[in-house]
Amino acid sequence: MNIDMIEAAAGRIKGHARRTPLLTSPFVDKIAGRRVFLKPEALQHTGSFKFRGAWSALSALDAEAVKAGVIAFSSGNHAQGVALAAREHGASAVIVMPADAPAMKIENTRALGAEVVLYDRTTEDRDEIGARLAAERGLTLIKPFDEPQVIAGQGTIGLEIVEQAAELGANARDVLVCCGGGGLTSGIALALEAKAPAMRARPVEPVGFDDVTRSLATGQIQRNAQLAGSICDAIITPQPGDLTFPIMNRLCGAGITVTDEDCLRAMAVAFARLKIVLEPGGAIALAAALYHGDKIEGEDVIAVASGGNVDAEVFQRALSQYGNDA
Amino acid sequence: MNIDMIEAAAGRIKGHARRTPLLTSPFVDKIAGRRVFLKPEALQHTGSFKFRGAWSALSALDAEAVKAGVIAFSSGNHAQGVALAAREHGASAVIVMPADAPAMKIENTRALGAEVVLYDRTTEDRDEIGARLAAERGLTLIKPFDEPQVIAGQGTIGLEIVEQAAELGANARDVLVCCGGGGLTSGIALALEAKAPAMRARPVEPVGFDDVTRSLATGQIQRNAQLAGSICDAIITPQPGDLTFPIMNRLCGAGITVTDEDCLRAMAVAFARLKIVLEPGGAIALAAALYHGDKIEGEDVIAVASGGNVDAEVFQRALSQYGNDA
Numbered sequence: 001m002n003i004d005m006i007e008a009a010a011g012r013i014k015g016h017a018r019r020t021p022l023l024t025s026p027f028v029d030k031i032a033g034r035r036v037f038l039k040p041e042a043l044q045h046t047g048s049f050k051f052r053g054a055w056s057a058l059s060a061l062d063a064e065a066v067k068a069g070v071i072a073f074s075s076g077n078h079a080q081g082v083a084l085a086a087r088e089h090g091a092s093a094v095i096v097m098p099a100d101a102p103a104m105k106i107e108n109t110r111a112l113g114a115e116v117v118l119y120d121r122t123t124e125d126r127d128e129i130g131a132r133l134a135a136e137r138g139l140t141l142i143k144p145f146d147e148p149q150v151i152a153g154q155g156t157i158g159l160e161i162v163e164q165a166a167e168l169g170a171n172a173r174d175v176l177v178c179c180g181g182g183g184l185t186s187g188i189a190l191a192l193e194a195k196a197p198a199m200r201a202r203p204v205e206p207v208g209f210d211d212v213t214r215s216l217a218t219g220q221i222q223r224n225a226q227l228a229g230s231i232c233d234a235i236i237t238p239q240p241g242d243l244t245f246p247i248m249n250r251l252c253g254a255g256i257t258v259t260d261e262d263c264l265r266a267m268a269v270a271f272a273r274l275k276i277v278l279e280p281g282g283a284i285a286l287a288a289a290l291y292h293g294d295k296i297e298g299e300d301v302i303a304v305a306s307g308g309n310v311d312a313e314v315f316q317r318a319l320s321q322y323g324n325d326a
Numbered sequence: 327m328n329i330d331m332i333e334a335a336a337g338r339i340k341g342h343a344r345r346t347p348l349l350t351s352p353f354v355d356k357i358a359g360r361r362v363f364l365k366p367e368a369l370q371h372t373g374s375f376k377f378r379g380a381w382s383a384l385s386a387l388d389a390e391a392v393k394a395g396v397i398a399f400s401s402g403n404h405a406q407g408v409a410l411a412a413r414e415h416g417a418s419a420v421i422v423m424p425a426d427a428p429a430m431k432i433e434n435t436r437a438l439g440a441e442v443v444l445y446d447r448t449t450e451d452r453d454e455i456g457a458r459l460a461a462e463r464g465l466t467l468i469k470p471f472d473e474p475q476v477i478a479g480q481g482t483i484g485l486e487i488v489e490q491a492a493e494l495g496a497n498a499r500d501v502l503v504c505c506g507g508g509g510l511t512s513g514i515a516l517a518l519e520a521k522a523p524a525m526r527a528r529p530v531e532p533v534g535f536d537d538v539t540r541s542l543a544t545g546q547i548q549r550n551a552q553l554a555g556s557i558c559d560a561i562i563t564p565q566p567g568d569l570t571f572p573i574m575n576r577l578c579g580a581g582i583t584v585t586d587e588d589c590l591r592a593m594a595v596a597f598a599r600l601k602i603v604l605e606p607g608g609a610i611a612l613a614a615a616l617y618h619g620d621k622i623e624g625e626d627v628i629a630v631a632s633g634g635n636v637d638a639e640v641f642q643r644a645l646s647q648y649g650n651d652a
Contacts, residue, residue, distance in 0.1 A: 021345075021346075021347065023344075026410075043347070043600075108353075167341075268638070271603050275368040275373050275603040275634035276601060277597055277603060312649025315597070316645050319638040320638075320642065323638025
């Protein structure tokens with residue numbers, strides 16, 4: 001993994017992924033006590049940054065592999081990113097999803113042209129099903145984060161941040177990143193290392209699901225004790241990846257943990273002040289900027305808003321509870 | 327009014343107003359039955375396109391006028407646009423607002439540095455108060471739409487649409503525009519005339535508040551019979567402007583009218599599929615694209631989403647009623 005791979009991914013993505021803006025609001029700055037620059041990947045195709053990694057991976061395949069098609073395991077943002085990127089490459093995509101995934105997510109993935117294969121979480125083995133399908137049809141597996149071309153694709157966000165922060169005169173040390181398996185965080189960290197070494201990535205995680213924060217603190221991969229119980233479902237993973245962790249360990253500042261309630265508050269602020277829709281996990285870096293300023297270094301701060309694929313019910317909860325405080 | 331004024335405004339605005347992207351979604355296209363390209367001015371500073379006109383007007387003043395300050399009448403988007411543009415020019419701003427305007431809007435306008443002068447709608451004359459303050463302090467009045475530099479500022483959206491539509495390969499005839507007094511519509515119409523004469527602006531208005539649609543149909547300025555009773559409050563004006571109407575009459579296609587319910591549905595679609603927050607009046611052009619395709623000409627269509635300053639309660643209503651259809 002190096003900056004050349006990220007720059008090559010940026011070249012392949014140009015004109016396909018959306019170059020999201022860097023948003024600001026004087027009202028957000030007031031809450032945070034410093035200027036906040038938000039990179040809203042909720043506005044990316046399929047509503048999250050995952051489209052970038054998926055496009056990067058698809059566009060790095062040779063013609064034969066594209067013709068054979070790809071496969072991914074996901075019930076969420078990665079599924080939709082791979083489905084759309086595959087369709088735009090003329091590749092077939094098989095997405096293996098649990099049968100109890102929300103009907104809406106299954107429907108959306110199918111609507112983007114993917115073949116959805118459902119499995120029973122209690123009786124079937126996802127990896128076995130995937131391995132069998134891949135072998136039978138010669139499909140290429142697109143992993144959600146521990147895959148060099150996926151990390152390179154997510155790193156293109158870091159390149160854009162460096163350019164846009166310079167244009168807007170942002171004087172930031174910390175770039176706060178919503179962190180699950182670490183594909184987004186490690187990609188951005190590599191881009192910053194090469195292009196703006198005065199800045200560094202800071203992973204942000206839900207309280208109780210702080211595997212990356214603890215892994216960075218101890219220098220060794222730590223696992224989450226649980227995998228359910230936060231509304232930040234999009235960024236809950238068992239542990240950092242074998243590829244992503246060494247990058248984060250070398251380059252990132254300490255992790256920051258945020259409560260679910262603060263994510264809901266940040267969603268209400270993003271609604272009222274920036275006019276964007278964020279999912280809880282996609283709002284967690286903004287929440288850190290707003291409510292954990294004491295843990296942040298630098299005059300200004302940059303936060304990535306990784307996605308906006310949230311049910312109407314959860315969004316309404318954020319507005320009911322915090323819509324008038326924002 | 328001509329294209330040179332719009333291009334000059336674009337030069338002055340560059341680096342100050344945000345260049346909003348042109349958003350698309352395969353799900354939106356499916357509802358509309360054609361490709362839809364949305365220009366989300368809800369993402370503009372202060373949450374609406376009004377910042378552009380305000381900046382254009384402020385930046386066209388001479389140093390003495392800037393020093394003396396500006397005045398505007400508005401309880402809504404124009405107030406916030408003028409307040410922020412004035413602050414960034416180092417000019418004082420007086421905003422005359424009805425005392426019964428929502429507390430939040432008064433607070434926001436003050437937070438952006440403006441002096442808010444409240445008046446009693448039932449006993450006081452807004453214009454008299456404004457004229458007195460302007461005379462006493464030498465303030466320049468920034469009108470909301472019937473003002474050449476304001477029209478020129480809104481027209482910069484048209485320039486961006488032409489460039490972005492070409493980049494994305496949009497093959498559109500109609501550009502649907504949320505229409506109140508016609509500043510946005512006439513500015514865009516002038517930009518299209520000069521830069522993309524195969525495209526034309528189409529004003530979109532709430533059913534029952536279709537002064538522009540009727541004025542265009544008859545070739546003469548028509549008034550609205552009522553000024554309250556639609557949730558699209560931001561785009562309700564008594565009649566088209568003396569400057570804006572002749573431009574619209576010369577250049578625009580026929581108006582389209584949309585129900586409040588369809589605006590709420592469009593807000594839910596923008597939430598679910600584009601991850602942006604729209605106010606009812608700001609969603610009306612998207613609603614026309616989604617639900618009135620039979621009145622639209624061309625293979626693709628472009629719609630402007632003019633603003634996103636909506637209360638949490640109204641937004642929740644859109645999600646409760648239509649959040650699961652979107």
